[in-house]
Amino acid sequence: NAGVMQNPRHLVRRRGQEARLRCSPMKGHSHVYWYRQLPEEGLKFMVYLQKENIIDESGMPKERFSAEFPKEGPSILRIQQVVRGDSAAYFCASSPLGATPLHFGNGTRLTVT
């Protein structure tokens, strides 16, 4: 049973480009969570999704960031018009229906040049 898969592991974007980060949850998990870890800072919650629904997006920046978890395929965290301050490690986690603890992916390290 594969764990939570995130890709790419590393992503380099120039300022103004779009970044798309993918997360495939563990088999049987229908809840996905995204977290951001800025350099030298702790993890911060961004968004909680179930299939085709955003449950809690209270941690998402108001502009440029969006997330989806379609009926088929991975969850996508999309950052439009990236800026240097978006450089961070982005982690995805998943859990089964109505239960935790969380299973984390290895993260995507985004560097904006």
Next chain:
Amino acid sequence: KNEVEQSPQNLTAQEGEFITINCSYSVGISALHWLQQHPGGGIVSLFMLSSGKKKHGRLIATINIQEKHSSLHITASHPRDSAVYICAVMTGGGSQGNLIFGKGTKLSVKP
């Protein structure tokens, strides 16, 4: 003041030592998580607890809800335990997965 505080920030131990990492929080919670972040960056969930004590191998986690405090203990520490240990709380009013994280405790175990 952060809502989740960990101590110490950094900890160096000799192999075999008993280690304690502390976590204090200032909000009402429904659950507390202990996570381990490896030097390569990957995160592993160690424990989720809402009361009492849990044990897994050489790791023990305790929580005192009244005192808003949790501890993570490692018995017979080993160099492979070297990692950052992160405490995170799920608030009573928050959604599942909406966690508030501590800044982490960086543990280095020397052979």
